[in-house]
Structures are given as C-alpha cells and as structure tokens.
Amino acid sequence: MLALAAKEISYEPRRLDNSKREQKSESFLSINPRGNVPTLVDGEITVRETNAILAYIEAAYPDTPLLGANPAQVAEIWQIVCEADDRLRTPIGNVSRPIFRGRSMELAAEIKEFIRPVYQELAALNSSLDDRPYLCGETLTAADIVVYPALMQLLRCATKDGVEALELKVAPLENYYPNLAAWAQRIETMPGYIEAYPPHWR
Ligand SMILES: N[C@@H](CCC(=O)N[C@@H](CS)C(=O)NCC(=O)O)C(=O)O
Known part of the structure; x- marks a missing residue:
C-alpha cells in the first residue's frame, strides 16, 4: 500500500482478520492458495509475496520509480530489500510473535537473543542515513x-504494555537511532501514508 501511495495509484484496501481465519477462507484461498498477505489483485493479475508485488507494481506503473532509475540504484535497492528479508523481517518476526501472543516474560531470554542481530542492522541503516534522507539516496x-513496516512492527511490540521490562532498546526510536527516527517521520508525512498504515496497527 505504501508503494501504491508513493506512485499515487488509487487502490481499495481489504483487511483480512487472521484471528478469524479470514486468510484461510474459501474465497481468499481461491485468490491466493497460500492464504497469506499481502496479496495484490490488479484486474486479471493476482500477485502474492511482498517483493514480487513491488516488482509487479514497478513494471506495471513505471512512473516514480521505486526500484531504481539506473543499474547502480537497482543494485543498491535490491540489496537492501533482500537483506531486509533475512536480517530484519525474519528476526523481528521472531521477536514480535511471542510478544503479540502475550508470552514475552516466559520467553524473555529467547527474545533477547533474537533481537541481538537486529541491533547491528539498525545501527548500519541509521549510519547510512547520516548523509541522505532515504536509505538509497534522495x-x-x-x-x-x-x-x-519491519521497524514499525518492532516498535509496536517494544512499546506494548509490560514489555518495557525486557529493555529491548529500540523505543523511543530517537533515543537509540535518531536518523531512523527522522527518516520514519519523513515517510509519515508522505501523501497517502495515513491510508496505507494498517488500522489495527494504531
Ligand atoms: N514472504 C511473504 C510472507 C507473507 C506472510 O508471512 N504474511 C503473513 C502476515 S505478515 C501471513 O499472511 N501469515 C498468515 C499465514 O501465512 O497463514 C511476503 O513477504 O509476502
């Protein structure tokens, strides 16, 4: 949804409530047999997988390029996108899952272990913003x-009631990663941001 907002493409959001197993309903499985989100439906085309969706949006709507305007940019952007899967999205999922399931105290030691490599990535991303407003440039x-969204997921779970005791050292973001905090604010002022932010994340 953020990619569509950045390209100023209108869309109709559909939220599926996983707690009601809506992702596994017959009607959704007929669209995406894996029953996961995000899933994009654009006319006759259906695409699943975040990165495939981004690539599709770029190919179908090339104005306002998001995947680079020259080979060097393409390489730099894809590098961060691919590394984010392994080094941020997966470990942050491991940190947030037990917290959102209310098991933060019981699994405190594991959570602290899962978050360790994330600090290194956040520090590198924060430094990369020393001389640029966005992760790959201007x-x-x-x-x-x-x-x-990966960072927001981490902040949402780090600020959940009762989780302060874990001392996850990410919130408030400006205290730990000031460049990332300023960068997040930049994203949050873009047109279409509010509509793209999932309502259940508020
Ligand atoms: N690699 C996929 C991961 C998709 C994914 O795991 N989505 C979660 C929500 S963030 C989901 O739908 N989980 C429910 C399920 O897989 O049953 C992507 O990037 O799109």
Whole structure:
C-alpha cells in the first residue's frame, strides 16, 4: 500500500482478520492458495509475496520509480530489500510473535537473543542515513518501503504494555537511532501514508 501511495495509484484496501481465519477462507484461498498477505489483485493479475508485488507494481506503473532509475540504484535497492528479508523481517518476526501472543516474560531470554542481530542492522541503516534522507539516496525507494513496516512492527511490540521490562532498546526510536527516527517521520508525512498504515496497527 505504501508503494501504491508513493506512485499515487488509487487502490481499495481489504483487511483480512487472521484471528478469524479470514486468510484461510474459501474465497481468499481461491485468490491466493497460500492464504497469506499481502496479496495484490490488479484486474486479471493476482500477485502474492511482498517483493514480487513491488516488482509487479514497478513494471506495471513505471512512473516514480521505486526500484531504481539506473543499474547502480537497482543494485543498491535490491540489496537492501533482500537483506531486509533475512536480517530484519525474519528476526523481528521472531521477536514480535511471542510478544503479540502475550508470552514475552516466559520467553524473555529467547527474545533477547533474537533481537541481538537486529541491533547491528539498525545501527548500519541509521549510519547510512547520516548523509541522505532515504536509505538509497534522495528519494523514497522500495528499500524504505520494505524496512519501514519491519521497524514499525518492532516498535509496536517494544512499546506494548509490560514489555518495557525486557529493555529491548529500540523505543523511543530517537533515543537509540535518531536518523531512523527522522527518516520514519519523513515517510509519515508522505501523501497517502495515513491510508496505507494498517488500522489495527494504531
Ligand atoms: N514472504 C511473504 C510472507 C507473507 C506472510 O508471512 N504474511 C503473513 C502476515 S505478515 C501471513 O499472511 N501469515 C498468515 C499465514 O501465512 O497463514 C511476503 O513477504 O509476502
């Protein structure tokens, strides 16, 4: 949704409530047999997988490029997008899952272990913003679009009631990673941001 907002393409959001198993309903499985989100439906085309969706949007709507305007940019952006999968999205999922399931105290030691490699990535991303407003330069790209929700997921779980005791050392973001905090604010002022932010994340 952030990518569509950045390209100023209108869309109709559909939220599926996983707690009601809506992702596994017959009607959704007929669209995406894996029953996961995000899933994009554009006319006759259906695409699943975040990165495939980003690539499709770029190919179908090339104005306002998000995956680079020259080979060097393409390489830099894809590098961050791919690394974000392994080094941010997966470990942050491991940190947030037990917290969102209310098991933060019971699994405190594991959570602290899972978050360790994330600190290193966040420090590197924070430094990369010393001399640029966005992760790959002067404009928003898919790199920002992939990293931002992962970071929000981490902040949402780090600020959940009762989780302060774990001392996850990420919130408030400006205390730990000031460049990332300023960068997040930049993203949050873009047109279409509010509509793209999932309502159940508020
Ligand atoms: N690699 C996929 C991961 C998709 C994914 O795991 N989505 C989660 C929500 S963030 C989901 O739908 N989980 C429910 C399920 O897989 O049953 C992507 O990037 O799109």
